Amino acid sequence: MGPGVAVSRVLGGRVMPPSPFHPTSFRLDVDEFDERASLVVVGNGMAGARFVEEVLERGGGEQFRITVLGEEPHGNYNRIMLSPVLAGESHEDDIVLNSHDWYADNGVTLRAGVRVERIDTAAKVVHAADGSVTAYDHLVLATGSYSFIPPMTGVRAADGELLPGVYGFRTIDETRAMLDAVGRCEKAVVMGGGLLGLEAARALQGHGLQVDLVHAMPHLMNVQLDAEAGAILKKSVESLGITVHLDVFATEVFGTGHVEGVGLADGRRIDADLLVVAAGVRPSTDLGVRSGLEVERGIVVDDQLRTDDPDVYAIGECAQHRGEVYGLVAPAWEHAKVLADVLTGTDPDAEYHGSRTATKLKVAGVDVAVMGINTPERDDDEFLVISEPKRGVHLSVVIRDDTLVGATLLGDTRKVAFLTQAFDRGAPLPEERIRLLVDLSDGAEEVGVAEMPGDSQVCNCNGVTKGAICAVVADGCTALGGVMDRTRAGKGCGSCKSLVKQIVEWAADGDLTEDPSASWYVPGIPMAKPELIAAIREQDLRSVSAVFAALAPAGKEDAKSKMGLTSLLKMLWGVDFVPEKDGEFINDRVHANIQRDGTFSVVPQMKGGVTTPAQLRRIADVAEKYEVPMVKVTGGQRIDLLGVRKEDLPAMWSDLGMPSGYAYGKSMRTVKTCVGSDFCRFGLGDSTQLGIDLESRFQGIESPAKMKLAVVGCPRNCAEAYVKDVGVVAVGNGKWEVHVGGAAGATVRKGDLLATVDSPEAVVTLAGRFMQYYRENANWLERTYDFVPRIGLEKIKQVLLEDSEGLVAELDANMQRSVDAYTDPWGQDGGEPSTPGQFRPSLPLIPLPEVPVR
Amino acid sequence: MSLTELRTSTAYTVGRVEEVPPGEGRAFVAGGVQVAVFRLRDGSLHATQAACPHAGGPLADGQTDVDVLVCPLHLYAYRWSDGASTSGTAPVRLYPVRDVDGDLVVEV
Ligand code: SRM
Ligand SMILES: Cc1cc2nc3c(=O)[nH]c(=O)nc-3n(C[C@H](O)[C@H](O)[C@H](O)COP(=O)(O)OP(=O)(O)OC[C@H]3O[C@@H](n4cnc5c(N)ncnc54)[C@H](O)[C@@H]3O)c2cc1C
Ligand code: SF4
Ligand code: FES
Numbered sequence: 001m002g003p004g005v006a007v008s009r010v011l012g013g014r015v016m017p018p019s020p021f022h023p024t025s026f027r028l029d030v031d032e033f034d035e036r037a038s039l040v041v042v043g044n045g046m047a048g049a050r051f052v053e054e055v056l057e058r059g060g061g062e063q064f065r066i067t068v069l070g071e072e073p074h075g076n077y078n079r080i081m082l083s084p085v086l087a088g089e090s091h092e093d094d095i096v097l098n099s100h101d102w103y104a105d106n107g108v109t110l111r112a113g114v115r116v117e118r119i120d121t122a123a124k125v126v127h128a129a130d131g132s133v134t135a136y137d138h139l140v141l142a143t144g145s146y147s148f149i150p151p152m153t154g155v156r157a158a159d160g161e162l163l164p165g166v167y168g169f170r171t172i173d174e175t176r177a178m179l180d181a182v183g184r185c186e187k188a189v190v191m192g193g194g195l196l197g198l199e200a201a202r203a204l205q206g207h208g209l210q211v212d213l214v215h216a217m218p219h220l221m222n223v224q225l226d227a228e229a230g231a232i233l234k235k236s237v238e239s240l241g242i243t244v245h246l247d248v249f250a251t252e253v254f255g256t257g258h259v260e261g262v263g264l265a266d267g268r269r270i271d272a273d274l275l276v277v278a279a280g281v282r283p284s285t286d287l288g289v290r291s292g293l294e295v296e297r298g299i300v301v302d303d304q305l306r307t308d309d310p311d312v313y314a315i316g317e318c319a320q321h322r323g324e325v326y327g328l329v330a331p332a333w334e335h336a337k338v339l340a341d342v343l344t345g346t347d348p349d350a351e352y353h354g355s356r357t358a359t360k361l362k363v364a365g366v367d368v369a370v371m372g373i374n375t376p377e378r379d380d381d382e383f384l385v386i387s388e389p390k391r392g393v394h395l396s397v398v399i400r401d402d403t404l405v406g407a408t409l410l411g412d413t414r415k416v417a418f419l420t421q422a423f424d425r426g427a428p429l430p431e432e433r434i435r436l437l438v439d440l441s442d443g444a445e446e447v448g449v450a451e452m453p454g455d456s457q458v459c460n461c462n463g464v465t466k467g468a469i470c471a472v473v474a475d476g477c478t479a480l481g482g483v484m485d486r487t488r489a490g491k492g493c494g495s496c497k498s499l500v501k502q503i504v505e506w507a508a509d510g511d512l513t514e515d516p517s518a519s520w521y522v523p524g525i526p527m528a529k530p531e532l533i534a535a536i537r538e539q540d541l542r543s544v545s546a547v548f549a550a551l552a553p554a555g556k557e558d559a560k561s562k563m564g565l566t567s568l569l570k571m572l573w574g575v576d577f578v579p580e581k582d583g584e585f586i587n588d589r590v591h592a593n594i595q596r597d598g599t600f601s602v603v604p605q606m607k608g609g610v611t612t613p614a615q616l617r618r619i620a621d622v623a624e625k626y627e628v629p630m631v632k633v634t635g636g637q638r639i640d641l642l643g644v645r646k647e648d649l650p651a652m653w654s655d656l657g658m659p660s661g662y663a664y665g666k667s668m669r670t671v672k673t674c675v676g677s678d679f680c681r682f683g684l685g686d687s688t689q690l691g692i693d694l695e696s697r698f699q700g701i702e703s704p705a706k707m708k709l710a711v712v713g714c715p716r717n718c719a720e721a722y723v724k725d726v727g728v729v730a731v732g733n734g735k736w737e738v739h740v741g742g743a744a745g746a747t748v749r750k751g752d753l754l755a756t757v758d759s760p761e762a763v764v765t766l767a768g769r770f771m772q773y774y775r776e777n778a779n780w781l782e783r784t785y786d787f788v789p790r791i792g793l794e795k796i797k798q799v800l801l802e803d804s805e806g807l808v809a810e811l812d813a814n815m816q817r818s819v820d821a822y823t824d825p826w827g828q829d830g831g832e833p834s835t836p837g838q839f840r841p842s843l844p845l846i847p848l849p850e851v852p853v854r
Numbered sequence: 855m856s857l858t859e860l861r862t863s864t865a866y867t868v869g870r871v872e873e874v875p876p877g878e879g880r881a882f883v884a885g886g887v888q889v890a891v892f893r894l895r896d897g898s899l900h901a902t903q904a905a906c907p908h909a910g911g912p913l914a915d916g917q918t919d920v921d922v923l924v925c926p927l928h929l930y931a932y933r934w935s936d937g938a939s940t941s942g943t944a945p946v947r948l949y950p951v952r953d954v955d956g957d958l959v960v961e962v
Contacts, residue, residue: 093909099907545877559917559919559931582876582917585926586917594927597910835878836875837875843881844904
């Protein structure tokens with residue numbers, strides 16, 4: 001983990017330097033007295049690792065000495081999630097399924113980075129590329145697939161390797177290499193219009209590359225979709241800004257030393273400095289072939305996943321069962337289960353009979369679900385199609401003899417649950433066939449969940465049924481996270497999460513085992529917010545530890561409640577709050593935002609996004625003096641100094657001499673502004689000054705979740721006020737609109753118009769009143785985009801504009817108290833730490849920053 | 855059975871108890887190993903490896919209660935009793951730590 005080695009870092013590798021007390025590989029020779037049979041797995045991918053988990057779950061650790069040999073140097077990771085990693089939506093650390101430590105902790109020897117070359121089935125040993133020879137009693141091949149590179153002139157360099165700039169899309173290393181390349185590239189060609197190609201194209205496009213997608217077939221995703229659905233998908237993909245070329249082969253790759261372009265069969269040439277080949281995968285069978293096993297398309301196995309050698313098995317994408325080779329993770333995981341049953345003797349007669357592939361995917365941002373056939377095949381097949389090309393929606397079902405034999409849902413997968421179980425189990429279909437595809441009576445989503453029979457599958461990746469989820473709920477586990485942990489539902493590709501949530505909600509209601517903690521403000525105190533506030537006021541509780549002592553069961557503190565309580569107490573008590581550092585999250589303890597390597601980011605306040613040459617000079621000097629790894633203009637119209645060592649923070653603040661911008665807090669963050677009437681030829685009001693005034697008044701005010709504001713000088717909305725927690729828009733004649741509950745983050749919601757007022761002062765008053773109402777009534781971490789619809793705009797209008805509950809004076813006064821209590825935290829403990837060692841390094845032996853230096 | 859139990863440990867004085875404020879953690883180096891030492895609100899002392907087993911997060915910057923330590927980066931929690939993760943990742947390594955006349959003594 002040294003600085004600057006990000007590209008070769010082992011994913012899920014050890015964090016501590018390897019010590020002699022944690023052997024990874026010498027177990028090999030330590031086993032003379034070990035009577036356990038030797039179980040060797042080749043391939044540490046999704047099937048291999050799951051198989052090991054399943055064996056351990058069945059107590060197989062006692063029976064077997066397990067060795068896993070895998071060509072990739074990493075721990076086991078969720079390959080499905082490479083698409084979001086490539087898109088920059090997930091971090092690679094978050095897709096680790098089993099780290100190296102996990103293997104060690106479970107007594108499994110992982111020899112990662114070791115390719116197996118040959119099996120000697122007579123001697124029952126495997127020979128690996130590192131020269132080692134490993135004996136086995138049972139051998140499991142889980143070698144997966146590799147990217148197929150179609151023959152194209154020039155695609156490989158003289159040494160047989162892919163021409164630099166050409167990538168497959170199968171492994172984390174390929175993904176990292178592409179991520180590394182996107183910064184240097186401008187134009188990408190993606191070959192292949194199937195799932196992987198579309199995902200790659202979308203991801204690269206998101207990195208700002210111009211993307212051309214070349215697909216040899218007449219429509220996209222031709223394996224899963226019919227021509228009409230394919231055409232609609234094409235439109236959705238094109239609307240992302242991706243150019244699609246159909247029905248044409250790429251025949252040539254141009255460039256010497258690095259890819260420069262791609263030649264198509266029709267003579268066209270597309271320039272590109274990056275080429276992704278996603279033209280399908282092929283099972284990795286070479287090991288089987290070389291070792292004399294029966295191999296057709298995949299390594300041939302029987303219903304117990306056994307090859308033609310009685311002690312050698314194959315699972316996952318490298319296996320061919322009853323003529324089928326699968327390209328999805330669900331069958332691979334079913335293989336793992338059956339084989340674990342067989343080998344551990346849990347169920348020696350377990351058999352695998354094939355998987356029905358109902359697929360639910362999100363492809364290039366579009367929801368897709370397919371099962372069975374996609375077009376009618378017989379004269380009397382019923383075929384129902386709803387096509388709305390404008391909305392990118394195409395739904396169809398094929399019915400034969402009153403049973404569902406196929407369904408394709410594109411752009412709208414709300415009916416997938418019912419269709420999947422009708423398809424799997426031949427459940428009776430509604431007379432009015434159209435009800436299969438749309439809810440005529442509306443609001444029927446919940447009925448959908450209730451209707452589903454218990455054995456219908458919800459999570460395809462992990463084979464979890466509605467019944468299994470309900471059982472866990474009935475057992476008292478009603479938190480979505482808990483249910484997901486225990487059933488593994490939603491832990492593969494994640495596309496079923498919302499369905500899992502619906503089922504949990506439904507099951508919890510019906511079984512009256514609803515988790516009361518759902519309504520608590522923080523998990524450790526059994527009270528909803530109004531009750532909690534009343535108790536805090538009544539008992540005069542001014543510190544986090546006082547709250548725990550008085551209100552928590554048995555007076556027990558709870559780490560995950562501390563931050564929420566600190567925020568609430570600060571709001572309630574203002575200057576009379578009794579601070580306790582351990583009640584704060586690290587960001588609030590050191591007034592900066594923690595980064596992936598333990599360094600921090602520093603964002604000075606820059607009201608309304610307005611700065612001065614002097615400020616900029618000071619920031620520049622500080623950045624140089626402290627060797628700040630990256631200086632970046634933020635999306636909040638200010639400047640971020642990233643990768644700062646904790647111990648440098650106080651000195652940096654004092655050199656900056658600017659207040660904190662609170663970019664780390666659950667608090668008022670920024671007020672973005674546009675140039676407004678002073679400069680802009682369309683400006684209708686002085687948005688810049690009003691933004692500065694708002695930011696000056698509400699700076700640093702803590703709240704249940706972030707509050708982001710903006711003011712614009714006209715409805716052109718250049719500073720995005722329509723999508724802010726509070727957004728203010730000048731509409732002329734001195735009038736200003738105040739919008740609330742907007743956001744353009746993980747949730748995109750246009751704010752609701754709360755009122756149109758006559759002066760900047762009225763804006764400040766109303767904004768303050770709204771924010772105070774939100775502070776007093778929102779749940780912990782509930783942004784205004786959830787709060788406003790939950791309470792209802794009408795109700796909020798009545799309370800704030802008509803004073804229907806007589807609260808307005810109190811709201812204004814409470815807000816004023818918070819405004820008065822504001823002090824700049826950087827001024828506070830810059831000079832003198834507020835606790836001993838407040839700014840001491842927490843990873844004293846690791847030279848920081850480890851984040852890259854730009 | 856494991857080699858870990860066979861090795862001998864050495865005790866190091868890494869600092870004074872008052873260097874770790876109540877409820878918080880601070881990192882120290884004990885015999886070439888970085889450790890995070892915590893003083894809980896109930897007065898008890900605990901020590902763990904300094905870097906989170908999940909992705910190397912600075913555990914001394916985490917939040918605590920009498921049961922668990924919560925890493926600041928991805929909020930995985932680790933139990934004081936045995937170091938096990940409540941979220942199913944690898945456990946955190948615990949080191950014995952005690953207060954000897956106000957000195958923090960850690961065994962690694
Ligand atoms: C620095 C910045 C990105 C940039 O380089 O421009 C940024 C960086 C982070 N954002 Fe952001 N956000 C930044 C502007 C935004 C914006 C744009 C804006 O403010 O106009 C949004 C969308 C607007 C919104 O929130 O409605 C935005 C939506 C988010 C979200 C999604 C919140 C949601 O509920 O939808 C998160 C995650 C969260 O809060 O849980 C997040 C979280 C984060 C965190 C704090 C993640 C974290 O907890 O560590 C990032 C800190 C990085 C770091 O290591 O310092 N950031 N983030 C921007 C700082 C603005 C500032 O000056 O204060
Ligand atoms: C970008 C992407 C997105 C995907 N999206 C989805 C999705 O949404 N839904 C879905 O169901 N599936 C999806 N998949 C497919 C899914 O990842 C695979 O079905 C799954 O990984 C198959 O598991 P496996 O163990 O058979 O193969 P793999 O996970 O590929 O594992 C095989 C492992 O064996 C190793 N190996 C090969 N040969 C040797 C050897 N000789 N010696 C040692 N080790 C060897 C390889 O290095 C590899 O680590 C996606 C795949 C990719 C690449
Ligand atoms: S919002 Fe209006 S005033 Fe502001 S920059 Fe845009 S056009 Fe000009
Ligand atoms: S690094 Fe500790 S939880 Fe991720």
